[in-house]
Amino acid sequence: MASVVGTFTVDPRSRAAAKRRARTEGATGWAFVSPSVVIILGLSVVPVLWSLLLSFQVNDLVSPSEWVGLANYKALLKDPTFGSAVSHTLIYTVLYVPLSVIAGLAIAIALDRKIAFIGLYRTLVFVPFVVSAAAQGVLFSFVLDPEFGVANSVLHKLGLPAQGFFSDPGQALYLLVAISLWSGTGFCVIVYLAGLQGVSSELVEAARIDGAGRWGVLRHVTLPALTPVTIFLVLFQTINALQVFDLVFVTTKGGPLGSTTVIVYFIWEKAFKTFTAGYSAAAAYTLAVALLVVGVVLQVYRRRVASR
């Protein structure tokens, strides 16, 4: 018997075919996603739970581990090296994030005009971003080498005293911020440049006609329109800054005198140099929770801005 659906007469045979097709569709879907699911979930969910277990254990990556409860976390709180790693990371983050975002916005506004060579200018500002942290670190280790580096050579020409740079505990961390600004500001610039294309030129015109000057347009039209971009960049740069490692490893290895030991360097050292994996996992969990808090706070803020 043929059943009637709407104005179409559906043959029961084709309905069976559709059912069959729907069943194979499910199999096809799973076949398509299963390699990704196995790799991504296998190498994230499993390790995350494993890390949590590790953080309650004493483990040297070789012999069987021993359950110690919260001892690793309690030890972390009392560990002065971890304390200074946290404060170095915070100094780095508090300097790097606002400076890169503000400089990124200023440079993007400067580059958002149609003049000769503008493509070249944009390319040059952005190009350090694609250079790896290892290559940046090796390059600046040379530039800032107290004996053979060009930086002291220039200071000498200018009649200024030679500097210790990475061998000076008072300078090393700030030099890392400066190098990161050189390579990381370009990312903020291109994201802001893309965002500026979305700022309504009619609104800008309207504000101009209403007598707003350049600052007025920037403050009351451009910046509010860019708020979602700004929140994204603050989030992105903060997450990257709290996880800084490669550049530190290549240039200072946490020194001199521990002045550039950041959290991830601490985590790496505890896991793969002193083989105290449980302790390292506890530090990694502490960092992850901090990152999660930053992420959630900024997401909530973004939602609130968006719904306004």
Added chain:
Amino acid sequence: MKRLPFSAWHFVLAPLALLFALPLVWLLVSSVMSNAEINRFPPALWPHGINLGGYRYVLGNALFPRWFLNSFIVSAVAVTANLVLGSLGGYAFARIRFAGSKVVLGLMLATMVIPFQLTMIPTFLVMKELGLIDTLGALIVPSLVTPLSVFLFRQFFVSLPRELEEAAWIDGCGRLRILISIVLPLARPALSTVAVLTFLATWNDLTWPLIAINSDSTYTLQLGLTTFQGQHHTQWAAVMAGNVITVLPVLLGFLLAQKAFIRSLASTGLKG
């Protein structure tokens, strides 16, 4: 082309652009200096001629060619695998209705917020169990497909009109056939974005090779360069030559496909 009027902005923008370019110019310049010029005090600010001694040293006496090959293999496999697995997964999540798809997709996207430090020790232990530590396999397996690749493909496929696929579907074409012959040829922006982001991430990575690789013949360029600098810190010309070799593929890729690079990176920001 119309000539643009001269702008006072050049006085701001030209020095600024120069400031960003200068360290890279110095990288290139110092790689062709002689050790005598570098080791003088104060060191020379410009070479007297082109000296290829540094390049000869890193290509002849060091393992740089081997490291280059290792990096190339890891990046090439990772890019190919991300394009294949990412587009398959992304297509299924965008078009095929199957039980559990929403939950699995949500779970996969949620893993994007997991910081690497949280997974690195267990991943190391897993790779050790698989016997992959100190092989390129340890570098390749975790980078075969990322949630970002799947997500970028999914977003792109969702934005394509379904009508394009319907005729083929009614003709009885299978999903794989539709993906390969109809959808992927239209997906160049997504393909290039995933390729660019995967290449940048794998070629430039240092942390994971540092953990997973011990023997110098298995180093990638980033790890090799870092170690080489530690062992040859008086031969700066050679170190800088090695640095140029490490940076060059990314720089060339960037200059040749600048639009794809910038669009890819900006899009992670605007959609993120």
